[in-house]
Amino acid sequence: MQPKLPICYFDARTGILCANCESRLRKGEITTADVEASKAIAHLSERNPELGKVTLRKAFEASGSYVLEFEQGDMAPLRSNPAIQQELEGALKGKVWLVGAGGSDRKFLEDVFFPAKVLTVNTVWLADGGKKTKVIVPAKRSERRIGDFDKLRDAVKQARGIELLVETEREAAANLYS
Ligand SMILES: [Zn+2]
Helix, strand or coil, rough: CCCCCCCHHHHHHHHEEEEEHHHHCCCCCCCHHHHHHHHHHHHHHCCCCHHHCEEEEEEEEEECCEEEEEHHHHHHHHHHHCCHHHHHHHHHCEEEEEEEECCCHHHHHHHHCCCCCCEEEEEEEEECCCCEEEEEEECCCCCHCCCCHHHHHHHHHHHCCCCCEEEEEHHHHHHCCC
């Protein structure tokens, strides 16, 4: 089985783009992040059969961390083997979050925070008219489970244009009574 990727599978395997993919990259139809993620997935699919069946729709990169957007139906098989995420992080040398393509912002954020639970998603309006999206997660060791909040914020902004605020349940309660 070969994964479906933003570039040709053959290009991803060899690491050399064909004229067509090269021109799509130049025109900005695909990005360097798409190319790097495709190479990692093609390589890892040899020993991870789950990755052989996926469709990578798009990859986003921010400060060395990646958000990888797959077809919705790929999410359950990808999560059935937690080693896949770790192997992708090893191959891309950064933090990797797996998300399903399309869907609401809340669904996107639930994918990003998985396996941590998203308790609440709120829009916070700023004095300058801008807005941020505040996500409240359970207090217990959330950072360890979710990863570095700073990297997460950059990656989420890159992938969805969401300005993310993350609070644990405990912080949210403290802010409420302060
Ligand atoms: Zn190609």
